[in-house]
Amino acid sequence: MTIFPLHLEALIGKPLMYLVYLLIGFGFGYVLEISGFSDSPVLAAQFYFKDLRVLKVMFTAIVVAMVLIFLSTALGILDYNLIWVNPTYLWSGIIGGLIMGVGFIVGGFCPGTSIVAASTLKIDGIIFVLGGLVGVTLFGESEKFFQEFYHGSYYGRLTLMDFLNLPTGIVVLLVVLMALFMFWGGEQLERIIGKKDLSKEPALRYAGAGALVVGALVVLLIGQPANSDRWDSMASQQERRLQERSVYVQPGELLQTMHDHKLNLIMIDVRPETDYNMFHIARSRHIPLEELPEYVGGFHLEPARTLFVLISNDETTSTQAWKYLVAESIPNVYILDGGINHWLTTFWDNEAGIEPQVADTADETLAFDFAAVLGASYVAADPDPHQWEGKIEYIPTIKMDLKRAPTSGGCG
Amino acid sequence: MTVDTQTQPRKSRFSLKKLFQREGKPYTNPYLGGILLGIVLFLSFLITGQGLGASGTLSRVAVFVEDLVAPDHVDRVPYLLEMAGGKTNPLDYWIVFVTIGTILGGFTSGLIHGRTKWETTRGPNISNRTRWMLAFVGGILFAYGARMARGCTSGQALSGGASLSAGSWVVMFAIFGGAYGLAYFLRKVWN
Numbered sequence: 001m002t003i004f005p006l007h008l009e010a011l012i013g014k015p016l017m018y019l020v021y022l023l024i025g026f027g028f029g030y031v032l033e034i035s036g037f038s039d040s041p042v043l044a045a046q047f048y049f050k051d052l053r054v055l056k057v058m059f060t061a062i063v064v065a066m067v068l069i070f071l072s073t074a075l076g077i078l079d080y081n082l083i084w085v086n087p088t089y090l091w092s093g094i095i096g097g098l099i100m101g102v103g104f105i106v107g108g109f110c111p112g113t114s115i116v117a118a119s120t121l122k123i124d125g126i127i128f129v130l131g132g133l134v135g136v137t138l139f140g141e142s143e144k145f146f147q148e149f150y151h152g153s154y155y156g157r158l159t160l161m162d163f164l165n166l167p168t169g170i171v172v173l174l175v176v177l178m179a180l181f182m183f184w185g186g187e188q189l190e191r192i193i194g195k196k197d198l199s200k201e202p203a204l205r206y207a208g209a210g211a212l213v214v215g216a217l218v219v220l221l222i223g224q225p226a227n228s229d230r231w232d233s234m235a236s237q238q239e240r241r242l243q244e245r246s247v248y249v250q251p252g253e254l255l256q257t258m259h260d261h262k263l264n265l266i267m268i269d270v271r272p273e274t275d276y277n278m279f280h281i282a283r284s285r286h287i288p289l290e291e292l293p294e295y296v297g298g299f300h301l302e303p304a305r306t307l308f309v310l311i312s313n314d315e316t317t318s319t320q321a322w323k324y325l326v327a328e329s330i331p332n333v334y335i336l337d338g339g340i341n342h343w344l345t346t347f348w349d350n351e352a353g354i355e356p357q358v359a360d361t362a363d364e365t366l367a368f369d370f371a372a373v374l375g376a377s378y379v380a381a382d383p384d385p386h387q388w389e390g391k392i393e394y395i396p397t398i399k400m401d402l403k404r405a406p407t408s409g410g411c412g
Numbered sequence: 413m414t415v416d417t418q419t420q421p422r423k424s425r426f427s428l429k430k431l432f433q434r435e436g437k438p439y440t441n442p443y444l445g446g447i448l449l450g451i452v453l454f455l456s457f458l459i460t461g462q463g464l465g466a467s468g469t470l471s472r473v474a475v476f477v478e479d480l481v482a483p484d485h486v487d488r489v490p491y492l493l494e495m496a497g498g499k500t501n502p503l504d505y506w507i508v509f510v511t512i513g514t515i516l517g518g519f520t521s522g523l524i525h526g527r528t529k530w531e532t533t534r535g536p537n538i539s540n541r542t543r544w545m546l547a548f549v550g551g552i553l554f555a556y557g558a559r560m561a562r563g564c565t566s567g568q569a570l571s572g573g574a575s576l577s578a579g580s581w582v583v584m585f586a587i588f589g590g591a592y593g594l595a596y597f598l599r600k601v602w603n
Contacts, residue, residue: 005461018509020459025513027452028464028566032514033521035445040533040547042439044602047595053442058570060446065453065574072458083461086563086572088579093568096561097583100554101590105598107550108533108543110565111558112466112514114551119515120522121432123532123540124547129470131551136471137478138552139559143491150560155579163578171576183443205443406461 002079002233004072007404029116038117040108040124047105050194052186059179067215070172074222076233081300081329084406090153107131157297169220176216180209227293231327238326245397247322248337249309251346252394257307258283259385263400264306266299268292270321271312271340271364278370279354281343282382284311289321296328300405307398308333313340313364331401341367346392347380354378434526453574462506463571467558469511471495472502535602546601561586 008017035057036042046054072078104110109117109128117125143150160171183205190196225233241247249257257265258281267284269276276286287295299308308330312318318335325333336343344367348354353371376382439445456464472495479486479496486492496502522528534543558564561583563572569587572580 004458006459008460018506021506021509022513022516024452024456024460024464025510025515026517026520027455027513028449028510029514029517029519030521031445031449031452031517033518033527034440034525035442035449036439038518038522038527038533039439040543041535041602044535047591048599048603053439056442057446057449058565058573060443061449061453061570062573064447064450065457066576068450068454069457069574078458083457083575084463084571085575086568086577086580088577088582089562090579090582093561093579093583094586096557096559097568097586098590098593099557099560100564100583101557101587101592102594103550103552103554103557104565104587105550105591105594107547107554108602109547109550110466110554111470112464112564112566115466115469115511115514116518117533119518120528121530123530124534124543127544128547128551128554131548132467132470132555133474133477133551134548135552135555136467136474136559139556140471140475140478140489140492143559144489158578160576160578160581168576175576202441202443208443208447404461 002076002082004078005082005404007402010402028112029119032113032116033120037113038120038122038125040117040122043110043113044105044108045194048193049189051196052190055186056183059182063176063179063212066172066175067212067219070168070219070224071215071222073168074219074224076225076229079329080224081296082405085157085159087301088155088158089151090155092150092153103135157301167220168224169216169222172219173213173216176212180212183209227324227327230329231323234327238323242319242322245337247334247397248315249334249397250337250394251343252388252392253396253398254281254309254336254343255347255383255385255388255392257309257398262305264303265309266302266306267309267311268321269311270317275313275340275366277373277375278366279340279344279368279374279378279381280376281311281340282376284376289317289324292321292324296325296330299325299328299330304402305400306332307400309336310334311336311339311343313366315339316364329405331404332398334398339364344368344380347383347388349380349383351379354380431523432529436527436529437525449570450574453570457571457575460506463567463575464510465507465563465567465571466511466514467555467564467567468505468507470555471559472505472508475502535600537603538601542601557590 008020036053042051043054045051069078073080107128109125111132114125114128114132118129161168164171187198191198257263267281269280269284269286270289273286308325310318310321310333315335315338318339322333322335344354348356355369357367357369453464456462475486475492475496478492479502486496487498519528532540532543534540554564561568563583565587568580569584573584
């Protein structure tokens with residue numbers, strides 16, 4: 001198991017967790033201040049090509065953090081699935097970004113820098129923060145007029161690797177090279193427009209550039225852990241859970257869980273489409289095993305009270321799917337004990353149109369015959385919990401874990 | 413002799429006024445500042461799984477005030493409900509503590525380097541009053557845009573940029589695009 005990110009709330013409790021955030025914020029504020037980000041003319045100079053301090057600080061920070069992040073994930077220290085990657089909302093991002101740009105050149109700050117400016121008693125910084133409070137209030141009150149736009153063009157947890165369809169190492173290297181090119185171009189602009197003497201710039205910056213390229217090449221060389229590597233790192237611990245059958249939910253418990261409105265239950269049916277069309281549990285989604293990887297990003301964005309239950313005819317395919325999702329660090333994943341066949345044995349209740357087969361010899365085949373392709377329209381697909389209450393015995397296994405991966409970023 | 417005894421103790425005595433009126437030291441080299449910022453950002457991701465942020469606190473403080481003034485209203489608007497519905501305290505959230513730290517860190521560094529001063533930073537050709545007005549309008553616009561794009565320069569450009577979110581890179585270029593697009597018309601303000 002990867003150690004980082006830490007599950008702070010479970011490890012040290014909320015007060016100490018907030019202290020950690022406070023210390024991180026302290027570093028953030030301190031570094032922004034020494035970089036000159038509490039000084040609005042210094043920030044604005046970026047947009048007149050005189051002093052590209054903003055570009056240099058920001059892009060250096062981005063590439064340094066990026067190289068360190070992906071070195072850590074490559075070495076198996078940090079789990080990329082458990083860190084917050086801002087989901088993509090294309091058009092609200094573009095329009096919001098353009099409005100922010102206008103606010104930047106008019107107001108001379110961004111929210112982070114205005115907070116630092118205010119903390120060093122800059123009157124314009126304090127006023128910008130007050131304006132910001134008005135701005136967020138206006139947004140809260142006006143969001144109802146463009147909700148569709150605000151929630152539209154949603155692409156989920158889309159990374160540059162997904163978008164460019166390139167391996168992580170290549171993307172990291174390309175971003176480093178792009179940043180270095182921008183630094184070079186920026187310095188040329190400072191020389192020509194800002195009349196700066198570049199010979200006074202420290203030569204050490206070339207060493208820094210070299211270190212970044214080397215870092216990116218190492219990331220490329222090692223590669224990121226595949227699902228199988230991730231599984232191997234946790235196999236001994238997880239295999240035990242399978243053997244103890246503590247991740248198998250019996251039909252009785254699943255029925256009860258289906259009617260527990262405190263939980264966000266996601267039932268995933270991994271069987272072939274023909275079987276799913278024939279009969280499936282009400283409100284279960286059909287996602288065949290080979291399509292599961294596409295859904296991992298979205299599953300990570302589900303709220304903390306989400307419970308996943310995997311369903312196949314017996315248990316082989318659903319257990320395979322379980323291993324895949326658990327290796328991708330999805331929390332609270334369970335398997336329907338005995339699959340659809342066990343479900344039907346439990347809830348069949350002599351329903352017309354469903355016939356138990358005499359012999360169900362092969363694994364992962366349906367042990368029942370159906371008179372019609374009715375999907376979830378059979379009574380057994382959505383049994384009445386009151387009718388069955390107290391009639392089925394089961395050993396409860398579901399224990400909801402606190403979620404480790406963040407479900408919202410610094411903007412919620 | 414008399415002059416000496418009068419000036420000596422005054423020199424060594426701590427003066428609050430002097431602390432805030434020193435000559436400010438020059439800023440750190442931008443690449444060095446960037447490396448340090450990158451390390452803070454990386455540590456944040458490594459330890460907590462979260463990047464850095466700022467605008468989130470603005471909305472939580474605003475909702476907190478709104479919840480004091482008109483709690484029923486907050487409970488009716490879905491967007492506000494998420495942060496402060498019922499008994500939920502909108503300030504009981506990690507980003508708020510990052511911002512408290514940001515304020516303390518900025519203040520400390522400003523104090524050490526003689527840059528914590530009651531003053532207005534502005535271009536040479538505008539009055540303080542104009543600068544304040546523009547800062548207010550700019551703050552409104554920036555924060556409005558930050559809510560729409562679900563994050564500002566810290567939460568989207570910096571954090572999402574480093575974690576390689578495709579959408580964050582789009583937001584980042586849109587911010588620079590918007591600023592560069594309007595910069596020419598505001599050149600008198602800053603130069």
